[in-house]
Amino acid sequence: xxxxxxxxxxxxxxxxxxxIINCAYENTAFxxxxxxQQFPGKGPALLIAIRPDVSEKKEGRFTISxxxxxxxxxxHIMDSQPGDSATYFCAASTENRDDKIIFGKGxxxxxxx
Amino acid sequence: DTGVSxxxxxxxxxxxxxxxxxxxxxxxxxxxxxxxQTLGQGPExxxxxxxxxxxxxxxxxxxxxxxxxxxxxxxxxxxxxxxQGDSAMYLCASSSDSSEQYxxxxxxxxxx
Numbered sequence: 001x002x003x004x005x006x007x008x009x010x011x012x013x014x015x016x017x018x019x020i021i022n023c024a025y026e027n028t029a030f031x032x033x034x035x036x037q038q039f040p041g042k043g044p045a046l047l048i049a050i051r052p053d054v055s056e057k058k059e060g061r062f063t064i065s066x067x068x069x070x071x072x073x074x075x076h077i078m079d080s081q082p083g084d085s086a087t088y089f090c091a092a093s094t095e096n097r098d099d100k101i102i103f104g105k106g107x108x109x110x111x112x113x
Numbered sequence: 114d115t116g117v118s119x120x121x122x123x124x125x126x127x128x129x130x131x132x133x134x135x136x137x138x139x140x141x142x143x144x145x146x147x148x149x150q151t152l153g154q155g156p157e158x159x160x161x162x163x164x165x166x167x168x169x170x171x172x173x174x175x176x177x178x179x180x181x182x183x184x185x186x187x188x189x190x191x192x193x194x195x196x197q198g199d200s201a202m203y204l205c206a207s208s209s210d211s212s213e214q215y216x217x218x219x220x221x222x223x224x225x
Contacts, residue, residue, distance in 0.1 A: 006155075032212040043117075043204050043216035044156065089155050095212045100146065100169065103155030 003027055006090050006104030014112050019077040021107045023090035026071065030092035034101070035064065035075050038087045047088070048075075051095075080111045117217035119205050125223045126195055133191045134220045138207030145188050146214060147180055149173065150202040156216075159203075162188060195224045 005024045013019045025033075031052055036044035050057045050064040050073065057064045063076040077084055090104045118137045126132050138145050143164050148156035159178070161169045164185040174180075177195075182188040192199055202221050206214040 034212070034214075036216075041218075043206075043218045046213060046215065049213070091155075093212055099144065099208065099212050099214070100158040100161055101148075101156070101206075101214060102158070106153070106155050 003102045004090060004092050004104040006107060008107060009105070010108040010110070012110045012112060013080045015080065015082060017080050017111075019075075019080045019084065019109055019111070021075045021088055021090065021109070022072065023074065023104055024070075024072045025092050027092070027094075027102075028071070029094050030102075032093045032095045032099075033064070033066065033073050034091050034093075035062075036089045036091060036103070038089065038106075044089060077109075080109075082111045082113045085109055085111050117205055117207050117215055119203075119217040119220050121220060122218060123221050123223075125225065128197060128224055129194055131191065131193045132195060132222065133189055134203055134205075134222075136188045136190070136205030136207075136217060138186070138188070138205070139215055142207035142209050142215075143185070144208045144210075144214075145182055146206040146208075147188070147190050148204040148206065148216075150204055150219070151200075156204050159190075192222075195222075197224050200224045 034049035035047045037047045038044045061078045066073045087106045091101045120135045145162045147159040150156040162182040177193045202219040204219045206216045208214045
């Protein structure tokens with residue numbers, strides 16, 4: 001049973017466009033939702049994270065939108081740049097317990113120059 | 114603070130051999146996690162330490178896998194009698210008493 005479902009599997013966006021990646025979760029005990037960025041040959045790097053007490057969080061060009069009732073959240077990358085080309089993982093965990101992260105399967109994002 | 118480090122970065126071994134990987138977490142992080150990532154997939158949780166205590170093990174961690182964190186600092190992950198299915202990237206992450214986990218660069222294992 002996949003606890004965090006991510007779509008699309010791959011995404012191509014023109015430079016300057018908006019990249020949108022969607023995720024859905026099943027376990028209502030999840031209360032921490034990070035997004036990780038991974039470049040080839042590297043470990044995942046924490047990009048931005050949200051807790052369910054807010055519906056949106058913005059850091060620079062990156063925004064998370066969170067819909068608790070629908071158990072869905074999404075990442076928006078504004079003004080996408082070629083350097084944003086990477087694999088993005090949404091994830092979920094339960095704070096103050098084991099904090100083990102459950103990852104989605106990832107989205108390979110390619111920004112056309 | 115240089116971040117989480119892992120050694121070696123790459124390991125090629127023959128089926129049936131034993132391998133050991135090392136992870137050095139960010140200093141003073143009391144939590145340490147091991148994950149496994151196969152090609153085209155997200156990382157999957159293997160095991161978790163709080164200080165030197167191993168608190169949880171995934172069902173993915175067969176009896177051939179063992180992890181230690183003897184002094185609550187660095188950790189080792191050993192795989193005995195490696196199989197081709199063990200080929201993957203093994204990732205280590207650490208955190209303090211928050212949910213923000215910081216990952217190392219990983220050890221890529223290839224079993225031939």
